[in-house]
Amino acid sequence: MAGVLFGTALLWAGGPDRVTAEPAIGVGELDWLISQHLPKKDPRLTGEILKNVVVEHSVGGTGTTTFLIPGFENYDCGKCHQPEQLIQKASVRMKRVLGLLKKTLPEINKVPLRQYIIQPYSDALLQPGQLAHATFDTIRISPGSILIDTKAYGEATHLHETLHLTQTFLGHVNELEAYGLNIRFDPRFLILNFPYFAKVLEAFFIPDMDRILNAYFKRGIREKSNVPREVQWFLDEFDEESLQRLSRAITQMEPLLKEVSRLNRKYPLQSAYWSDRTGVRSLLLELAAVKHLPLPELTVSDQxxxxxxxxxxxxxxxxxxxRLGYIIDRRKEALMHLQFGKGPKDPAQRLALYFHYLKKRFVNDHGEVCLTVSNKQALADYVRQKVKGIVTMIQRPGFTPVEKEAARNWITSIKKELSTLE
Known part of the structure; x- marks a missing residue:
C-alpha cells in the first residue's frame, strides 16, 4: 500500500475511498487558523440571546437536515464569513461523508442526521478540547474542529460522529466501532487510539506493536500550540514501513471489524454491559479475534x-x-497478577492465555460469540442507570427541541427492549 505526501501528512491510498476534501497543511499554518477560531464564551452566561443562522438542506440522510450556526451574530463572525457559504460547505461535506459511510458499511441504510450545528462557543454539550459531539439526530462541531478535520484528518471526525448517529446504545463499544471505521482509511488513527486495538495486533499480527507506539509518540511536538498534540503527531512524517505493516494488518482485521459492528448492533445492551463491566474497551474486537483467528500457541502446562x-x-x-461505577481494567489486573504471581515470565504467553480464556468463556460450541448476561437484574440496573444519565442530559441548556424529541424516543425504545430481557 503506497503513501502519497500532501504537505507533511501521509495520506493512504488503496483502501476504501478516502474523504479528503483538502490537502493537509503544516502545524504552523493550522495553528494560526485555529487561533482565529478558538471557542468563545457562551453568550447565554451573560444573559445575551443567541442570534442563530438556520438553513435546511437535503444531504442524503433520513429526511432534511437543519444546519445551524448559533451565536453567529453575537461574535461578529460575519466580519470574515458569509453564513450561507459556511452552511453550503457543511452541506457538501456531509454529502461526501454520508456517501462514504454508506459505501463502506452498506448495511447501514438509515442515518438520522436532522441537525448539524457549527457551535462557536463551549458549553456542557461541546466542551473545550472536544472536537465534536454526536447526540440525538444531531452533530455539534466547533469551527476549530472543522479546520482540523478538513485540513488534517480528511473529514474523519465527521465520519466518526455520523456513524455514532446510527448506533443503538452507549459506551466504549460505540467508540470501538467508530474508530474501527476510521482506521480503514488511515493507520495513524489506529496508533492514536491504540487502547482499542493494541492487544489484538500484538497477539495476532504485529508482536512488536509497543515498539511502533513508542517510536510514534516520542516525536517532538510544539507544547505551546493551538493544534492538539495528537493532530501534530498525525501531521508529522512517520516511518512508512511501520504504517504499511499496520495497513496490512487492518486489511486482515476486516472480518473482525465487521464482527464488532454485527455484535454491537444485534446485542447493543449486552455489548455495552460487558465492555463496561470488564473495563476492557476493546473487548468486542478481542472476542471477534478469538472467533475468527487461530489462537496463539500456548507452551505452558495444563496446570x-x-x-x-x-x-x-x-x-x-x-x-x-x-454496579458501583468503578473504572478498572479487569484484563490488566489479571495480566498483572499473572506477571507477579505464578504466571509465565514471557508476556506473549500471558497474552496468549488471555485470548484462550476469552474463547473458553465467551465462544459457544457453535463457534459464536455469546454475550449472555446471567444476572438479568444486573443488566437491567445498568441500562436504567444509563437511561437516567440521558434524562439528566436533556435538561442541560442548549439541548434543542429536535434532540429532546429524539432522546425521548430513544428512551422509550430502550425501555421497550429492556422489558424483553427481564
Missing part, C-alpha cells in the same frame, strides 16, 4: 493454564464497574 484461567475468572466475575 499453569488452569491456574491462569482461575485468575481471569476472578477478575471477570467482578461487577464493581457496572
Amino acid at each position: 499453569a493454564k488452569e491456574w491462569a484461567f482461575g485468575v481471569f475468572d476472578l477478575q471477570f466475575d467482578k461487577d464493581d464497574n457496572t
